[in-house]
Each structure stands twice: as structure tokens, then as C-alpha cells.
Amino acid sequence: MTGLRARQKADRNRRILDAAGALFREVGYDSARIEDIAERAEISVGTFYNYYENKGDILLATVSMEVEEVLSAGRSIVDNPPASVMGALDALIGEYYDHSLYYLSKEMWRTAMAISIQQPESPFSKRYTELDRRLCEQVSTLILKLKAKGVVAIDVDVEAVGEMLFHNLNTMFTEFAKRETMTLDDLKSRVSRQNRPLATLIATR
């Protein structure tokens, strides 16, 4: 069996994650104080900082878990994509977007994105950036799959197209998180329209 120390550590880490996630959802990131998180996790403030470098880190850890889910949801679309380019893109992107608000508020997304830009060298920022890279890769993989199926023209630069599509859907999601009034449907239909030219042009005719 694992040592007492290791078990306690895992336990505390779980308590911190749960406490922080719950508080962020209840009162928002800014209003959740480290002291509150520590109290709810039944640890001291100092101990919090033994587990996470700073307040942003714990948010990025929470958000990263959500992105893992999104990635995994995307995988099932890529494995068995709709037959048309537009259909496949709408399906994958719709899956991403629909998952995004299950556990996280727009404010949490905004803050997480902001932190990953501002402190790109912190460990959890790197993890978050790596997840973004994998999402981008997943879009390219979808295009590649469509190429293999003969739906996308053979001479298309899959990576370049995948990156462009991903950067667009990503920026649009940031836009979505910035505007409280923008709905998921607004987001999806705008991205769909933006995708259409490229999607149509890379499709075999």
C-alpha cells in the first residue's frame, strides 16, 4: 500500500480542487479568497501554496480537467465523423462548445484564458497550452480523416487548414466568453459561417 504521506497529499489536493471549484462556481473567481478555499479544504493558507503556486494555478487546474473532457468528447466525433466537410466541422465544434459550460462559467473561462496568456511559464499554464495544442491537432486529424475518405482534396495542407480552423473557433470562443449576452447558438452559427468558405473550397467537387 502507498505510504501515509502520499495518501494524505492526494487527499489534500483533492480537497483543495473541490473547494476551489465549488467556490469559483458559487461566488466567482475574484471573490473567492485563498483563505476561504483553505478553510473549506480544511488546510491552512500556507499549505495551499505548497500545492499550487498561486491563485491562478488552481483555476487552470480546474479548467484543464474540463478541457480533457472536451478533448475526449471530440475524439468520438473524429473517430466517426459525418460525411461532409461542413457537417463534420459543425459536429466537432458543436461538441466542443456544448461541453464548455457544463462546469465552468464564462468568467472562469475568461480568467483561465487570461492567466494562460499572462503567465505562460507557470506549470499549469503549460499544461493548459498543451491541451490547446491537442485540440488543434484534433481538428487537423479530422481534416486528415476526411481526406482519407476522399471528402477533402488530396493536395490540401491539412495542418495549415486545421490550425486556421482551430484558431478561428478558439478566438470566437474567447469572444463568446467576453460577452455575457452572446449565446451558444450565436457562437455556433457565426463560426459555421466563417468556416464555410474554407470548408467548401477544400472539399472535393
Place this chain on the structure above:
Amino acid sequence: MTGLRARQKADRNRRILDAAGALFREVGYDSARIEDIAERAEISVGTFYNYYENKGDILLATVSMEVEEVLSAGRSIVDNPPASVMGALDALIGEYYDHSLYYLSKEMWRTAMAISIQQPESPFSKRYTELDRRLCEQVSTLILKLKAKGVVAIDVDVEAVGEMLFHNLNTMFTEFAKRETMTLDDLKSRVSRQNRPLATLIATR
């Protein structure tokens, strides 16, 4: 002549902008304390807050001035674009990127982008977001111009294409700001490759 009060106000505002800009460049955003900015501007801390809502605001004001310059530099390319789609895009985007590091460090860009995401409702964030919108519009205008010249196919959705191109160049710039090791040339060549598929496909053949 304008009243004494108005002149003093403009004076103080200029001093704050100069002091903050200089300090951000000298020691970075995080290490520049409001107290230091106030001291250099020969005002008190309290007065700083009569001019700017918070520390981020003064950075966004500084960065916004730079973006205005970028917009104006872009205008001259759009007014007289190179004859090919790729040539025109490379020229416009190159102009944007080359201007970006004249007065601002990567850290300043990162922080400004982060703040505009995190606090989208602050007055200066709105100004920054509006400037982004105008940059995006400028890319669309370029495509429209190329269409008028007969270089871009008549049935292309100019706005959709412009938005996709802009969101890509924008995300790539964020990436650039995040990695201290990435050079302007790396950035330009990667974006150029990403643009090629779309650029080629919308070109009249």
C-alpha cells in the same frame, strides 16, 4: 484659451502616460508599482486613480495608442495592395507584426491581451476590443479590394474569410507573445503557411 483646470488635467494625464509607459518598458508591468508611476508623474497615488480605474487601464491606454498606429500603417497597404492574394496578405500582416514591437515588449502585449479578456467591460478594454474589430475589418477590406481588382473570386464571402484570416493572425500573435524565443520571422512564416490554402483557393484561376 482653455481653463487652467483643463490644462492641468491634460498635463497630468500626459505625465501619467509617459511615466507608466517608461516604467513598464524599464522594469515590466508587474514590477512597476502604482506608487512608482505616481512618483515619476509627480502626483499622488490617489490622483492616479482619478485618471485611470486601475493598473490595467493605464497599460491598455498605452497599448491602444500603439494599435492605432498599427491600424494606420495597415491603411497604406490596403490603399495600394500587392497584386496577388498571398502578396497582399503577407504585406498587410507583415506591417502589423513589424510595428508591434516598436514600443511594446512581449510582456506588455501579453498583459494587455489578458486584461482585455478578463475585464471586458472596463472602458479601456472596450476601446481595445473596438480596435481589434477595426483591424479585423481592415483585413476584410483588403479582401474586398482584391475582389474589386478581380484577383479574388466573385462569390467569396469576404467578411467570413476576413474574419478567419484575422482570427488566425491574432491567435498566432498571442502565441508569439507567449514564447520569448519565437522571432518575428518564425511568426510570419508560420502565418504565411497557414494562409496559403485559403489564399490560393479564393484566388481567381
Place this chain on the structure above:
DNA sequence: AAAAAAGATTGAATGAATTCATTTTTTAAG
């Protein structure tokens, strides 16, 4: 030109994140 009103400045007080010297707990060694 004095008095009142409006507009600005000021810096000490507040509040929250982060640090770090001490203390406590766990593990390893004898």
C-alpha cells in the same frame, strides 16, 4: 473681491495574495 460651490488632490487605511521562519508530522536509520 469675498464667499460659496464644484472639482481635484492627497496619503493613510483597508483588504487580499503571497512569503517564510517555526513547528509539527512522517519516514528512515540504528
Place this chain on the structure above:
DNA sequence: CTTAAAAAATGAATTCATTCAATCTTTTTT
């Protein structure tokens, strides 16, 4: 089973952005 060493936890102290009641300056009114 003791004891020494290593690892973690602790919370009081520090630092910095931000606020606000008191004071000062400019403008307007009489």
C-alpha cells in the same frame, strides 16, 4: 522502540493595488 533527517503544515508578516474621508484649488456667483 528511539532518534535523526526529511517533508509538510502553519499563520503571522509583508507587499501592493485600491479606497475614501479630509484638505486644497479652481471656478462661479453675488
